[in-house]
Every structure is written in C-alpha cells, then in structure tokens.
Amino acid sequence: MELKPIAERFILHWGEMGSRWGVNRTVAQIHALLYLAGRPMDAEEIALTLGVARSNVSNSLKELQSWRLARVVHLMGDRRDHFETSTDIWELFKLIVEGRRQREIDPTISVLRDCLGNPAIGDEDTGTEQRIKETLEFIEVLTTWSEEMLRLQPETLMKAMGVGAKISRAVRRKD
Amino acid sequence: MELKPIAERFILHWGEMGSRWGVNRTVAQIHALLYLAGRPMDAEEIALTLGVARSNVSNSLKELQSWRLARVVHLMGDRRDHFETSTDIWELFKLIVEGRRQREIDPTISVLRDCLGNPAIGDEDTGTEQRIKETLEFIEVLTTWSEEMLRLQPETLMKAMGVGAKISRAVRRKD
C-alpha cells in the first residue's frame, strides 16, 4: 500500500514525463503504479497509494482503458473492480504508439489531404503546396513503416533494429 | 501578411498538435508559419500574422531557437532580426527527436540507472526491479537505434525503412 522509495521515484518521474508529452500526470502515475505492482489493484487502493481523490482515479482509469493500457479484472470473492496493465514493456509501447496514431496522426493526415485536395491550394504562395505535400508524404512513410515494425515480435524487432543499425554503419562509411 | 486559408488551416492544426504533444501552441504555430512561408520573417510580422502579442512571439522564438528549429538571419538594409526554419521536413524531424531525447529521454535513463544502482532496490517488491531493468533496457535499445537511423541521409533512411518493412513481411510469414 505504502510506496517504497524507489517505486515512488519511478512513478513520480513517469508522471512528470507524462505531463511533458501531453498525458495527464495522474493518468501516467496510475499506469506506472500498475506496471510496477504487476498485480491487479482496486481504485481505492490506487487512490490511497498515490494520495489522489477517488474520482480522479476513476476518470484516469477510464482514460487508460480507452488506450487499452488498463483492463478490468475480478478477483474471486471481491465485488470491486480491479485494474491491471501489461508488464510487457514492448506491448505497452505498441499500445501507446497505436493510440497516438489514431488520435493524432490520422487526423493530421486527413487535414493535410484535405488541404492538398482543396482547389484553393492554387492561391497559396509558391512552395507552400510543395511543403504540405512533403509533410504528408513524410508522415505517411513514417506511419506505414512503424506499423510494419510494431507488428513484429519483440525479439524479431530487436533483430531488425540490429540490422538497421548495421545498414546505418555500412552506409555511413560512404556518406 | 494575411494568411491564406489553407496556410491558416495548416498552422492552426499544427498548433493543436503541438498542444497535444506538450509543445506550446504559439511555439508550434510560429514554427509552422516559418516552415510554410519558407522565407525569413521578423517578429513583428509573425505577431501580426498570427494575431498574438509581440512578447509572446519573442519568447516562442527563443524556445524554437533552443530546439534549433529557428535561427536568426539578417536582411541587407534592415536592422530587425529575421527568423527562418529549415524547409527540409527530415531535418526538422531530426531536430525534434534530438531535442526530446536530450530533454526527456536522457534524464529518464539517468533516473532509471539511479534506481537500479540504489541498494534500496532490494527492499522493493519482487518484479519491480525486473521491470525497471526491462524499461531501461528498452529505452536504451530504442534510443541507440533511433540515433543510428537519424544519422542516415534521408534517401538512405527511406531505403532502410523499405528493408525494415521487407524484413517485417518476411518474418511475419513465420510468426
């Protein structure tokens, strides 16, 4: 229940990082707590452990569930909802990337496509159209590729990154 | 001076995206403006174009400069500072990744190393140490690899991503 010092440090830092990346601090803290705990916790216990209001926990858990970063589980003989997260860091990373893509990248792609499809694009300054086009292409390449990568097994991905690094080194010699 | 509709849409959306990723809206807007304009602009012009206070522009430009996303240039016969950004989207991406690494990833790595080096780690719950260790390793692998990737020329990187995707497809058959 009471946090041990190192877990506390980890959780506080994670909350801080969340803030910097546009994630509510409490949301990030709860996720870090569940991750470190590695076991299901009920909302009350989470609230007490982190020293935040019960309602705050409720809303934050809903947010985490919308990212599929937390799920409800039930313990035998206990009426309360318990919440857990994956302890597989690769899986967590994938969920976060996927969530961000859906929420932010996809809408951005729509906007850029819309801009380029709009006849009024002709009225813009020279170069503007070109740069919007390049931006769209860039985002599309990056997302396609990251989707491919994230579909891999972690071990394979590791290997692929090794290959990537090797290509990198090989090419740099010629750079 | 007056924004044309599509540029305006792009800039507003970019500002919105900035907010969601922990970047001040005005900062993101100014960057988008300089990017689309593709020419140096002075602070006054930026303020008028975006309809924000001159002081806001000044601070935001300082922020952009700290990311190396904007630089001062001088125009012949004009006392005022003018600001420009790269129109190379790959270069911009690199600068942003690099900035985030320095500001957020590196400190996180320090914290995690610190946690693992602390003798008190023994007092933590079973599994906690393991997960912190995995988290650190994960971040280290990812940053090392991304550094390698970003060192490549864009064209090479494109090629490498093609290879990555190919590996991905090849392996998936066996998955």
Next chain:
DNA sequence: CATTAATTTCTGTTTTTACAGAAACAACCG
C-alpha cells in the same frame, strides 16, 4: 550622446487543465 528602433523581461490577467469532494447512480446482498 540624444533619439529612435528593436528586443526582452516583467507583471498581472485570462484561460485552461487538473483535481477534490459531494451527489447521484448502480449493483449487490441479506
């Protein structure tokens, strides 16, 4: 060196976001 132009820093306000606590709601149990 006084004047003007340009920029930055400071201060207070506004806006936004996060949050606590209360109230409402729902599920369950004897």
Next chain:
DNA sequence: CGGTTGTTTCTGTAAAAACAGAAATTAATG
C-alpha cells in the same frame, strides 16, 4: 426492499500555463 458497497458524474476550486501589454533594456543611427 432497505441497507451497503462500489462506481461514475457533476460542480466548484485550485493550480498551472499561456498570454497581453507595459516597462525596461539594448542596440543602432544621425
């Protein structure tokens, strides 16, 4: 079906961030 436990929603407050405008500072010019 009344009491109990658990959860969500609502409402107001507090904290944080963004921002405008004024004041101060710095640099350039005649």
